Amino acid sequence: MEFNLDWLLKTDYTTPSNFLILTGILLVGIFLRYLALAWIYHELVYKKLGDFRPYRRLHQQVKLGQVRREIWYSFLGAIIFALAGTAMLICWQRGYTQLYTSLSVLDILWIPLAFIAALFIHETYYYWLHRWMHHPKVLHRFHHIHHTSLYTSSFTSFSFHPVEAGFQAIFLPVLVLLLPMHFFVLIGLLITMSVTAVINHSGVEVYPSSAVKSPMTKWIIGATHHDMHHLKYRCNYGLYFTFWDQWMGTEESGFEDRFLKHSVKEKSIPDKFTS
Template identity: 35%
Template structure:
């Protein structure tokens, strides 16, 4: 962002930044959509979480809403930049200042903080009096696609991203660590809405890996709405007993080739 603003006018720099955020989302979502929804849909149909495919009009609406989200996320990025140039953040550029160990630890910390924030905000906006204001747009995609990843109402996009400037006020972060975090976040978001489950059946029984959420986990949230609120991890859903009661059964039905274990979408 600093490079853009210093080499272009502010309006041009912001326009470029929005374009980068939106095109990055389109690029990765588009690749996965092309593979699994167009060219190889029959080859991987046994991995579909919901057997039906969403209509094209729904996907067009997802992309439309995602452009607004790209604008909001760019605005959050500008907030981070403004805080940084005024020396109000803990962003540092010298890797030796905290060492390589802390570099990777800081990525894990921000993921844990963001996951906790997301879980509780997510549950909060599912309240009947708040759902229509914040979360209805996202849940119009009951059968999500990779393009659903950014399909939010503007109000939801703001509250989901607002935690990031707050975190960097207190948590020392290298710009590369922040970049890695944003890419992990985008990856989880797209995979959570992919509509396919490619993980092995033993994944959710592994003592460590079981704490990482699967595509099935978030897809069921779109179907059932009142369960599976976590983003990256399953800590809070397990602790608060908000995992859907059929989550494991559904996951096994997709990941095992035993047709007798399949359940209705």
């Protein structure tokens, strides 16, 4: 069985007009996705869960001026990500990538493994990139844009200096050149990147208190973990998981106590939030 995407490959995207059209389409899609996810999460999760149990909020709602600045830098970043997306599609069209659309039994077995491998590689890349970005000179030149948001919101999730956005955007185009990956895995990665970025910057802890103790979920980064990074700078550099922070001794020692303070037990959540 094959997931047919031949219609994507029929146009020559290397011509200036088609290149600009495709990049423009991706730009609109990426930026609107960011705005929709950030706004929906802020309205439905931060406000509603915050009203239900105010102490789940890590801090008070950020000011409008900060949100406007974050949206502007997210728009600039969306341009970079759109260019990276166009480059990735051209490479796929030319047969340079390891992307494929067939769906055999072997492919079905490989899809979850490829997804896990991609997450691990991305986590590793981002952790060490992030530590480098906290070198004083690098931090001062561009990473400070993201850290201007001392108290984060879901709109902070893609607010980066264009140079930093470039370092982040280049990951997927390079990964698909090297790792055999079904198109579904690529889509899954894009969704995971978008959703986790919003969750981790939202300013409200959505994971229950049991998550920090469970062998299956204690490695997952949430809002509390990343919020401490914005407040203290020299800790909690991870993207999806905490294992590199734990292995390298860069996880803030007070994380677990703060997580328990701002999370709730499942049995205390009303039916309207669990049904």
